[in-house]
Amino acid sequence: MATQQNNGQEQDLNHLRKVRREKLAELQANGQNPFEITKYDVTHHSQEVKDNFDELEGKHVVLAGRMMSKRVMGKASFCNVQDLQGNIQSYVARDSIGEEEYKAFKKMDIGDIVGLEGEVFKTKTGEISIHASAVKLLSKSLQILPEKFHGLTNTDTRYRQRYVDLIMNPEVKDTFIKRSKILTAIRKYLGNEGFMEVETPMLVQNAGGAAARPFETHFNALNEDLKLRISLELYLKRLIVGGLERVYEIGRVFRNEGLDTRHNPEFTLMELYQAYTDYHGMMDLTENLYRFVAQEVLGTTQIVYKGIEMDLGKPFERITMVDAVKKYAGVDWNEVETLEQARELAKAHNLEFEERHKKGDILNLFFEEYVEEHLLQPTFVMDHPVEISPLTKKKPENPDYVERFEFFMNGWEMANAYSELNDPIDQRERFKAQEELLAQGDDEANTTDEDFMNALEIGMPPTGGIGFGIDRMCMLLTGAEAIRDVLLFPTMKSLGDVNKKNDVNNTASEAPEKN
Known part of the structure; x- marks a missing residue:
């Protein structure tokens, strides 16, 4: 059942992606290829507008970002644009931006990168917004962002697609x-x-300075094996x-x-x-x-x-390793004189050690087992x-x-x-x-x-x-x-x-x- 549901969702997404490519093809056929735009002069960011509303109210500003939501209501609409600092609402009216521009705006998709300019104002509900005089498509999004309500929550996908994670969270x-x-x-x-x-080398012949296993690689030009620094x-x-x-x-x-x-x-x-x-x-x-x-x-x-x-x-706090082990493990290492005594103590405390471990190594095993978790x-x-x-x-x-x-x-x-x-x-x-x-x-x-x-x-x-x-x-x-x-x-x-x-x-x- 779950497989059928997943297949259905993928078919829906494929259809939506197909529609977006068709919109892009139409724009390109009409000489409006958004990918040919090379620059857009931004004057403000979203939070900057909100923080300086008293100074900017009624002033003309230019912002750019990703369209994260859109509500089309006949001759006037609202959209929300997200930039580096956050997001801001824009009121987009046909009479303010023009009839053809408004038709183009209605065809824009969630995820599109847009340029937005207009006057700063506050809505009746008190939300600082931009009354748009122009909305320009700067880059077409051909993929579908995760559904807003559920967001991007899958941890593995978030790490793999950090760019989407940054957009959604x-x-x-x-x-x-x-x-x-x-x-x-x-x-x-x-x-x-x-x-x-x-700055010092990352590719080295001798990976020293720490106790760690290095990555190894081969440098073709010198026909020499090298390591990545540890x-x-x-x-x-x-x-x-x-x-x-x-x-x-x-x-x-x-x-x-x-x-x-x-x-x-x-x-x-x-x-x-x-x-x-x-x-x-x-x-x-x-x-x-x-x-x-x-x-x-x-x-x-x-x-x-x-x-x-x-x-x-x-x-x-400053404490010696010996005093820390005495405090948290109840073992006074000052009384441990031989390697054999250290091994017997380790066995009594169920600490596994290797034959190569010396007295100091076993002290460190006690520290790791009994002390570290307490050092908050x-x-x-x-x-x-x-x-x-x-x-x-x-x-x-x-x-x-x-x-x-x-x-x-x-x-x-x-x-x-x-x-x-x-x-x-x-x-x-x-x-x-x-x-x-x-x-x-x-x-x-x-x-x-x-x-x-x-x-x-x-x-x-x-x-x-x-x-x-x-x-x-x-x-x-x-x-x-x-x-x-x-x-x-x-x-x-x-x-x-x-x-x-x-x-x-x-x-x-x-x-x-x-x-």
């Missing part, structure tokens, strides 16, 4: 406008702090060596991993490096940056995400074990740990920062340990980057560095529930593969993806 457009403002605010803050924005770190540190004391980059990185509500294989990372400071300096910068961005974009430092209130205006308020978790931090300076008073912190909000890791390792001898030993892990089957381990080692041997000053997850920051500041909701075009399974699976299952619904 105003809150989606608001999210991405807000995302743009977040990035602008970040750049404004860092510019005021003397940071320089740079981090920005090693190139930015080269620039610190070169004397650019404060640098940052906002860019896509690529990790060949799974999909879920907080992970997409390509995502936006910001890394910054500042000479002559340490991880404490990075904590201060993070606090100030988050406060500035929230105030700039939201007008407040208090945010609410899924009912959880987070106050960016208060000093962020802005929190810096400091002093990580050296085993999981191959690019970080050791703590002089306790070389089992490093000067590193992760920044958490809402139970999510939001940033990762170090007092950067600048000892080339120590760094080579860390890379060697990573290569041993790689040989043992850890496909996320780093390999030695000889050019980066050469840079360190030239000499890098004491440096603080940090990586920010921009997409998660956008999720918290926009209220988005999944990372795909803040990515304009998230990674999706190809429709061909989906349709093949549907054919096998004899179902019209698309195969689900882990989100």
Whole structure:
């Protein structure tokens, strides 16, 4: 029964699409091809007109946008036009625009791009509107928008056809406008702090700087295998060596991993490096940056995400990983002296570990299992074990740990920062340990980057560095529930593969993806 209904709906849509093409053919035959129009001079947007009604009442304005509704009532009609800022009603009368123009207007379809000019006025019901003196078809829509009442609600279709999602769901457009403002605010803050924005390679021979599996590709011109970067770190540190004391980059990185509500294989990372400071300096910068961005974009430092209130205006909590595990798991790692003791504790707490895991790795397993979910308020978790931090300076008073912190909000890791390792001898030993892990089957381990080692041997000053997850920051500041909701075009399974699976299952619904 459902299949018959779907077939009937598709036949109706095919008929409507056929009618639209016939209308276009008629326009073209009459020398009125809308696709030949190259420009239209717009003077105002919808919200601008509404916000400045007292000043614009009775004035002539020119707008353009997509026709979202139309009510034809004999010699006068109403339509609603949607632009970047929102939508506005227009009163279209035959006597105001002319008889032929009115006939042309009546043939326009929902979804058409139109130019609209006329005087600003307010209807008897108090709605700010445009009394049209001209309506011009600027582009013909040959497809059918989703029915207005039900809108576009299918999540998978929304992600695949983001252009339709932006048209039908105003809150989606608001999210991405807000995302743009977040990035602008970040750049404004860092510019005021003397940071320089740079760009570094995406195609690299050695994908280092993080624990992640890279994507691999082949460069035909050099007949050489390359990787897509998983981090920005090693190139930015080269620039610190070169004397650019404060640098940052906002860019896509690529990790060949799974999909879920907080992970997409390509995502936006910001890394910054500042000479002559340490991880404490990075904590201060993070606090100030988050406060500035929230105030700039939201007008407040208090945010609410899924009912959880987070106050960016208060000093962020600072706690060591050892103290956090003691607080939430009841395990005092200061009393754990050997790897065997660590393994016994893991077994007692039903934590799975691998043979290659050392004492510090097991501490991190405790942290992930028992602590992360509790870190709802802005929190810096400091002093990580050296085993999981191959690019970080050791703590002089306790070389089992490093000067590193992760920044958490809402139970999510939001940033990762170090007092950067600048000892080339120590760094080579860390890379060697990573290569041993790689040989043992850890496909996320780093390999030695000889050019980066050469840079360190030239000499890098004491440096603080940090990586920010921009997409998660956008999720918290926009209220988005999944990372795909803040990515304009998230990674999706190809429709061909989906349709093949549907054919096998004899179902019209698309195969689900882990989100």
